[in-house]
Amino acid sequence: MKLPIRVLCWHYLAAAALTAQCAAVTARNGDAWYAIGLFCCSLLSVVAYAREHAEARQRHAAAVRAERIARVCAPRFREDDAAFVLATTCCERWWTSAGVEHDEACARKGQSA
Ligand SMILES: [Zn+2]
Incomplete structure (x- = not known):
């Protein structure tokens, strides 16, 4: 997980803790509806943290998978491959004479x- 994402996740958790504390204080003062609203905001911050964390894991897994595919598909030229022929061309007349001259x-x- 990259540093900006990690910082964002810590901010989500801090916001969740702060709004949960505000919900508790509000509930102690007898305002149930505000307490419920603040508690829901706290849960949204936790959901945002979990979502960001899951996306970071998916991005990492996709990068690892792409690197593996790139290593497996790296070109290995043989003399009969068309890619090898294209990579070893030499002059224009060779092209126009189909490799004869x-x-x-x-x-x-x-x-x-
Ligand atoms: Zn040539």
């Missing part, structure tokens, strides 16, 4: 296609 200045001129 090379330009005069091509470094692979003497090599077979």
Whole structure:
């Protein structure tokens, strides 16, 4: 969990504790409806904390999963792969002649296609 998210979660918990305390004080003074309202606000802060925490865990799991997929799918070139051929092209004439001829200045001129 990143630091800004962690700070936000601690603020949610502090807000929940503060509003719960306010609800208790209000209930002691005999105003039940305000106490119920403040208690509901306290619960909303707890729900916000839980939601933020769950989303952070999901983001972390998705990042780990994406990294695993990226490692498995990393390109491994073989000479018969089209990606390998595209990565090893040398000159324009090689393209236009379907790999038969090379330009005069091509470094692979003497090599077979
Ligand atoms: Zn060439």
